[in-house]
Amino acid sequence: MKTFPTGGVHPPENKLTAGSEIRHLPLPSNVAIPVSQHIGTPASIIVNKDDRVKTGQVIAVSKGFVSSNIHSSVSGKVNKIDAVLDTTGYKQTAVFINVEGDEWSETIDRNDEIVTEIKLSPEEIVKKCLESGIVGLGGATFPSHVKLTIPSGKRCDLLIINGVECEPYLTSDHRLMLERGEEILIGVTILMKALRVDKAMIGIESNKPDAIDHLTKLVKAFQGITVYALKVKYPQGAEKQLIKALTKREVPSGRLPIDVNTVVHNVGTAFAVYEAVQKNKPLFERVVTITGKSVLNPGNYFVRIGTPVKDLIEAAGGLPDDTGKIVSGGPMMGKALSSTEVPVVKGTSGIILFPSNESKRINSMPCIRCAKCVQACALNLEPYLLMTLSEIGLFERAEKERITDCMECGSCSFICPAGRPLLDYIRLGKATVIKMARERVLK
């Protein structure tokens, strides 16, 4: 079975919600939709207080090339434009909407029938993705239209679809592949058309045999798509690792997948592209896994963007008494939330409620030079060294040791027997080095 060659760890999978069907979360009474839900420039708001909006209406338009449109996820009245605490831990500008009914924009095709015929031309597909606010739903939220626009001088001959979902606990992509398999494959065909490639590979980890079987069966009706089972290993869902696992192509340090003629999209993104192109439905809801060992009814939900996390917790049977930490995203790369009012955004793949005994770190002890972190690093870095360099402030040296290559997967912190906060310091060093590099360019 294929996998990437260097590094990686295998944390306990804990996919508690793998068997629960995706349900629709009841409409919230009010939503807060942040204008910065993607990598790049925040969108600029085009609605005012007291405006009436419909579900799917554009409320903020993209500003610049690397940016994305934001749509209203509900119908109702704009209550205010104010700051909301979001997953970054800081306050960001958001549009607050009081929900009244659920009136969808007329242009959206609400028919359940699957549309297979692709009418749009490649250019129109890219434009549609931009208009519909499609961003990478794997978690990085990079605007998809940017990835679909091949820079001049570059060539693309392969599309890779990421169905790995290597983070423990999360099952949103898994359920989507089982329940919306055909739509995903049409989405993949659309993406292939936009990129003008005739080959696509779907990578799925072997802990989802049902999804692999299902898609392998469906894929026979489609041209050029193949499904591959991958050995379970974290962080296989990372772009560069997935490319290496499937094709043996290696993305050089500091470069992008397009430099090895490849483009990677997530299965969730493929589904969103299908909905945008075939059904004219912009990205205003996504699948979110709500899970945790003490949660009464863990499950997968279609959640409207902007819904407060507390509504999701309510739907899962309320906050367990022993909750120590609420994490948005997976347990490896996710972020602890400081409030349950935080809205679900395009990048929220899951909400995990950790019991307090599981949420605590072990006390940090001195490094014993066991080099487990070096073995675990999928990018051939030396985490123990990078941590020390950032801790004592030798950022120039850290830059030479390629700290900016780190994708912050957290394998080093996970494997460290001394409980050292490796990633915390590496992240700090990486941010400082990126800032230094930017200042150098400005000079």
Added chain:
Amino acid sequence: MSITVLITIISLSLLALLAAVILYFIAQKFKVIEDPRIDEVQAVLPGANCGACGFAGCRNFAEALVKAETFEGLNCPVGGAAVMEEAAKILGKEAPAVEPLVAVLLCNGTPEFRPHTTRYDGVPDCRIAHSLYTGETDCSYGCLGYGDCVRACIFDAMYMNNETVLPVIIDDKCVACGACVKACPRNIIELRKKAKKDRKIYVACSNCDKGGPARRACKAACIACSKCFNVCKFDAITIENNLAYIDATKCTFCRKCVEECPTGSILELNFPPRKPKVEEQTEVKTV
């Protein structure tokens, strides 16, 4: 036997002579002529190598002083005016008068004023906590309390007060090297002009939010109500970004603003206790 010894002595002597000649010419070729005044100036500098002057160390600074035509923009905050004058005497130049500064913390968010809303169990490092979220309280501008500034201070001029969870600056020891200012990820330590008897009046808040949210996060927050601005007769107070700022060079220490401030965000330190206000007593005439 004796011949062997003789040959050895002669050959070694010749080798030594050859090496000496080579060394002599190399020494001539690569001779470094250094201004002897650099050593003299370095001798009067404090030798803390703290980098407060903006140079890599005291030697580096001494070289800069010797090279410089005037002392404009060059200052050793640690040694202060006395050291600069001595250096000026050696070099026959004039040292411009520099006002001594002292570090102050622009936050008074003690647990009493600023209740904790979350608990942080990550690395006790302000830079990391700052990169993750607003901190254990709702104020995203105030002190995080993990002591990066205290660790940065090489003069032992700071310590953490465990009750207020805020760093304390010891005025007598602070040399205004600015290490804490650089260490603080929230930029809430300021170097202010030192006044007589270490007296200080300043707005101990950095919260740039509007009044409502600022007040909800911290009872001692500046809400930019402009009361201090209106009462100040010396134009020392400006209000920018929902925050009042007192210019230490203009302030006359009249303490009117302190009385006016509704949230108590303006602090007065090292002043003698105020005289209790004489209450106006109306004589009650008994009929």
